[in-house]
Amino acid sequence: MTTTAGPGARWEAQRSLDELGRPLRDLTFCVVDLETTGGSAQAGSMITEIGAVKVRGGEVLGEFQTLVNPHTEIPAFIAVLTGITNSMVSDAPPIESALPAFLEFAAGCVLVAHNAPFDVGFLRHFAERQQRPWPTFDVVDTAVLARRVVTRDEAPNHKLSSLARVFRSGTTPDHRALSDARATVDVLHGLMERVGCLGVHTLEELQTFSTRVSPAQRRKRHLADGLPHAPGVYLFEDDAERVLYVGTSRDVRRRVRSYFTASETRSRMGEMVRLASRVRAIECATPLEAEVRELRLIAQHKPSYNRRSRHPEKVTFLKLTREAWPRLSLVKRVLDDDADYLGPFSSRAAAEQCLAALHDTFPVRQCSDRLGRAPSRTACVLAEMGRCLSPCDGSVDDHTYAAVVRQLRETLLQRPDxxxxxxxxxxxxxxxDERYEEAGVHRDRLASFVRAAARTQRLTSLTHCREVVAIRRDDVATPGGSSSGTATRWAVHVVRYGRLAAAGVIPPGADAHAYVDLLRAGAETVPPPPATPGPVPAATAEETERVLRWLExxxxxxxDVDGEWTCPVAGAGRHLDLLAARRLEPAAFTASTSSLG
Incomplete structure (x- = not known):
């Protein structure tokens, strides 16, 4: 076994800078190659040789080479290919000794290999077999990188021997571990020189490099400079300061940087980045505050590259009217008219499905005419079909009709059974009757109703509470070498009538009660909604649902809870398992429907 030592790697000192992007020139790479008795460690193949070269900034810092006794016969064709014979490895150290020596040599480096899953896979397999913890190496695969930058015109394939000729390696690969590792070093440097001309200068950019990312897109990564490493909202803007896109992240800077790498694969986002000239960030105390601010900013600016949440005002409600002969109606907003509402629905189609399910159950009138206390009109076709109580021609008295309406109201607000x-x-x-398509139509109607009823009950329960104050402990990771770990923090949110009014994090060592009191005193003043039993949030329904998800x-x-935050015991939430079966095979349909009652 031969080992050449070099200057210590600076990986541990640099780990805290991971989110900033680690410059390639400052990193130490360990280029490794293995020779084995076969192609799969899981199938029993063994390592016969390990070769590695440690490089940094283009300079070779050290080399590692050892034969390994596989304690098994080396197949004849492997011996011919590599030149490694049974007699050569008979006195070599076993893998139980060779692997720890290699891991010590490679400690703190970025591992590099040509076809890395093969070499790294073998090393990890034997580390696990020895119950040895595997270090958290970053890995670069020169084969993958070469397929992105070396064309077929330059090389017939992306084998190491072909690439060594392209980059004029000083070592010819010969299926011996150290020779192949030396050749891989030259290939790595050649590849890094090429991608460097395309604006790739950090390990993170190298690992996510793709030809799909244009040089112009990479050059805009400076737009992330100065953004906070904290929860918040980021806004991409063009030259005219028009907002193109609004997003949110627990780490704004890291998320924005990802838009300039291959990790961002959406074509629309690539188009948006090409138009962007600046990124503005709004730092938030908690991730929930960031989510809420994102929704409000999208609704305010309506960015062309955001697909969702741009038009919170475009929703539909189902209304049970308050009149002599009440009926169900689809409306665009909730009024302070003492009527009962279900929703909101994100689409009119879903509202119409829910309406159909209710009309299938309750024979209230479906006409939109205003009827007096004693109407005298001709019955419609629905009355003839038995689907309407027909108050228009006097077929039902007001007491009977009112009883059906009371039952319908209870279904909307409390019990959907x-x-x-x-x-x-x-x-x-x-x-x-094997009429599965028709059964599917009714299933979708029922799903729309259950979803809407559960949503209404959850929203109503919170939007009628004057104030809810809640805290949650969050253990967040702290970066930084040997000092890395977790930090405990308490996130506090003040919610008024379903709207997030304040968010904060209790400072370390502070008086928690005093901090919460101060946060409440400075929280946004939220006026109460109209005194109706319907879902009338002080924010959009989507915001209130985000708040509810955190509270639950x-x-x-x-x-503290100022008000009654309750949901009906027999409410629609009991039936939400219905939504899990959106597409059912005919054979399973009957069994599934029997479980929904």
Missing amino acids: DVVEVVNARMASLAA APGVRLV
Whole structure:
């Protein structure tokens, strides 16, 4: 075994700079190559030789080479290919000794190999077999990188021997580990020189390099300079300061940098980056605050490259009217008219499906005319089909009709079982007759209703609370070499009528009660919604749902609740498992419908 030592790697000192991008010129690379008895460690193949070269800044710092006794016969064709015979390895150290020596040599380096899954896979396999922890190496595969920058006109393939000729390596690969590692060093340097001309200067950019990312896109990575390493919202803007795109992240700077690498594969985002001339960031105390600010900014600026949340005002509600003969109606907004509302629905189609499920269950009138207390009109076709109580021609008295409306109101607000049972029975009947397509239509109607009822009940429960104060412990990772670990912090949110009014993190060593009191005192003043039982949030429904998702997360502790934050025990949430079965095979349809009651 021969080992040449060199200056120590600076990897541990640089680890805290990972999110900034580690310059290639400052990193120490360990280029490794193995010779083995076969192609798969899992299939029993063994290592016969390890060769490695340590380089930094173009300078060779040291070399490592050892034969390895595989304790098994080397196949004849492998011996011919590599020149390694059984007699050569008979006195060589076993892998139990060779592997620790190599890991000590490579400590703190970035591993490089040509076809890295093969070499690194063998090394990891034997480390696991020895119950030896595998170091958290970054890995660069020269074969993958070469396929992105070396064309077929330059080389017939991307084998090491072909690439060594392209880059005029001083060593000819000969299937011996150290020779092949030396040739790989020359190939690595040649590849790095090429991608460097394309603006790739850090390890992160090298690992995510792709020809899909244009040089112009890479040159804009400076737009991330100066952005905070913290939760927040970022806004891409063009030369005229128009907002092109709004996004959010727990680490704004790292997320924005990713838009200039191959990790961003969306073609629309590539187009957006080409138009962007600056990135503005708004730092937030907590990830939830960042999510809420993102929604508000998207609604405010309506950026052309955001697909979702641009038009929170374009929603639909289902309304149970307050009139002599109430009916169900689709409306665009909730009024302070003492009516009952279900929603909001993100699309009119979903609202129409829900409306159909309710009309299948409750024979209230479907006409839009205003009717007096004693109407005298001709019955419509729905009345003749038995799908309407027909108050228009006096077929039903007001007490009977009012009883059906009360049952419908209870279904909307508290207990959806009537709709679930009726539609469920209809689906089962259709499935028994093998009319699966029609059964699927009713299934979709029921799913829309259950989803809307559950959403309404959850939103209403929170939007009628004057204030909810909650905290949650978050253990966040702290970067930095040997001092890396986790830090404990307590996130605090003040929610008023379903709107996030304040967010903060209790400073270390501070009086928690005093901090919460101060946060509440400075929170946004939110006016109460109209005194109706419907979902009238002080924010958009999407914002309130984000807040609810955080409040319902494990580990959240309620500090104070001003109001009643409750949901019906027999509410629609019990039936949400229906939504898991969106597409059912005919044979499973009957069984699935029987479980929804």
